[in-house]
Each structure stands twice: as C-alpha cells, then as structure tokens.
Amino acid sequence: GAGVSQSPRYKVAKRGQDVALRCDPISGHVSLFWYQQALGQGPEFLTYFQNEAQLDKSGLPSDRFFAERPEGSVSTLKIQRTQQEDSAVYLCASSLAGGWSTEAFFGQGTRLTVV
Amino acid sequence: ELKVEQNPLFLSMQEGKNYTIYCNYSTTSDRLYWYRQDPGKSLESLFVLLSNGAVKQEGRLMASLDTKARLSTLHITAAVHDLSATYFCAVDMRGSNYKLTFGKGTLLTVNP
Numbered sequence: 209g210a211g212v213s214q215s216p217r218y219k220v221a222k223r224g225q226d227v228a229l230r231c232d233p234i235s236g237h238v239s240l241f242w243y244q245q246a247l248g249q250g251p252e253f254l255t256y257f258q259n260e261a262q263l264d265k266s267g268l269p270s271d272r273f274f275a276e277r278p279e280g281s282v283s284t285l286k287i288q289r290t291q292q293e294d295s296a297v298y299l300c301a302s303s304l305a306g307g308w309s310t311e312a313f314f315g316q317g318t319r320l321t322v323v
Numbered sequence: 324e325l326k327v328e329q330n331p332l333f334l335s336m337q338e339g340k341n342y343t344i345y346c347n348y349s350t351t352s353d354r355l356y357w358y359r360q361d362p363g364k365s366l367e368s369l370f371v372l373l374s375n376g377a378v379k380q381e382g383r384l385m386a387s388l389d390t391k392a393r394l395s396t397l398h399i400t401a402a403v404h405d406l407s408a409t410y411f412c413a414v415d416m417r418g419s420n421y422k423l424t425f426g427k428g429t430l431l432t433v434n435p
Contacts (some may be wrong), residue, residue, distance in 0.1 A: 223416070248427075248428075249427055250428050251366070251423075251425050253422045256421045256422065264421065280435075297336075306421075308415060308420060311366070314366045315365060
C-alpha cells in the first residue's frame with residue numbers, strides 16, 4: 209500500500225478484555241516498530257522487528273503485552289487483560305532498511321480506550 | 324538513560340512573529356529528528372540532523388543542531404496559522420539506531 213496502515217483506528221475495550229492491534233507496513237519494508245503515545249506525551253518505544261525477528265522488546269510495559277510479525281510483513285500487537293493505564297494511541301512505523309532511517313514512516317495509529 | 328526535554332511545551336504566537344523551540348538531550352546521539360503532529364493524525368517527518376552544525380530549512384521552519392551542547396532548535400519565521408500543530412524532537416542513542424526517544428512535544432498555536 210501507499211503508507212503504513214493500522215486497524216482498527218479506534219478501539220474501546222472493557223477492563224480485563226484482550227485486544228489485538230494490526231499494522232500493515234509499507235510493502236518491502238524490513239523494519240517495523242511499535243510506539244505507545246499517551247495523551248499529551250511523546251511516543252514511547254515498545255518494540256522493534258527486523259523482518260520476522262523481534263530484536264528488541266524492552267519497551268513493552270508488562271508481560272501482558274505481546275507483539276509478533278510471523279512472516280516479516282504484517283504485525284500484531286496484543287494486549288491481554290487490558291487495564292485503564294493501557295489507554296493510549298498505539299503507533300506503528302516501518303522503515304525500508306534495518307533500523308530507523310530518514311525513510312521511516314508512521315501509521316495513523318490505533319486509539320485504545322479502556323473503560 | 325537518554326532523556327529529551329523540549330521547551331516550551333505550549334506556545335501561542337501571533338501570525339507574522341518569530342519564535343524558537345528548544346530541544347535538549349542528555350547523552351551522545353547520532354541523529355536528531357523533528358516531527359510534526361496534527362490533532363488526531365500521525366507524525367510527519369520534518370527534518371533529520373546528522374552532524375554538529377547541521378542546519379536544514381523548509382519554508383518557514385529552520386532546524387539546527389549543536390552536538391557539543393546537545394541542543395537542537397526549531398526556528399519559526401513569520402508564523403502562519405497553518406503551522407499550528409504539535410512539534411516533537413526525537414533522538415536515537417549512539418549504538419541503538421532503531422530506538423527513538425521523543426520529547427513531550429511543543430503545542431504551537433498561531434493566532435490571527
């Protein structure tokens with residue numbers, strides 16, 4: 209596609225519910241990143257994939273968060289037993305080569321609200 | 324731990340005026356980025372600064388980098404309403420070229 213696509217755009221979850229957020233990177237992009245942006249804050253790094261390998265997951269806030277990219281293309285961020293503090297915009301980005309580059313692009317994000 | 328501080332966090336300007344946003348970071352970095360975010364939208368890349376003394380300009384925006392002072396500035400010249408947005412600087416830590424640390428952002432409002 210023309211850009212990084214994320215779905216759903218908006219998600220409301222009841223506390224304790226599991227959610228799955230999808231990211232379709234730009235075709236052919238090797239690197240994929242997930243960031244969490246709380247209201248009024250800058251994005252914070254969650255995890256990084258190069259192809260299907262998850263090279264860094266140090267930013268995942270707890271073991272309730274899990275990300276995968278099994279075929280090196282689409283990625284899913286899963287949050288189990290959602291809590292109110294998980295409410296945020298989840299941004300996905302992709303980059304043509306390894307690592308972050310000037311050719312890295314963000315998707316529009318998924319706004320998660322936990323009630 | 325890399326820390327990135329922006330100031331001011333809120334900036335209300337009149338059209339036609341000039342102003343500067345400052346971005347300080349705490350450790351040696353390879354690259355500094357400036358992004359723009361409109362409400363409800365994603366982040367749009369504005370500039371990447373790669374070396375000490377680097378200066379880049381696009382329209383009414385000019386960004387510069389002083390790696391010795393660990394400081395970047397985003398200068399706005401003759402502001403117009405269309406520049407109203409939140410501006411973020413971000414830095415990647417040397418040796419970790421995939422992980423950006425962002426500032427909290429500067430919410431810029433340009434008034435007629």
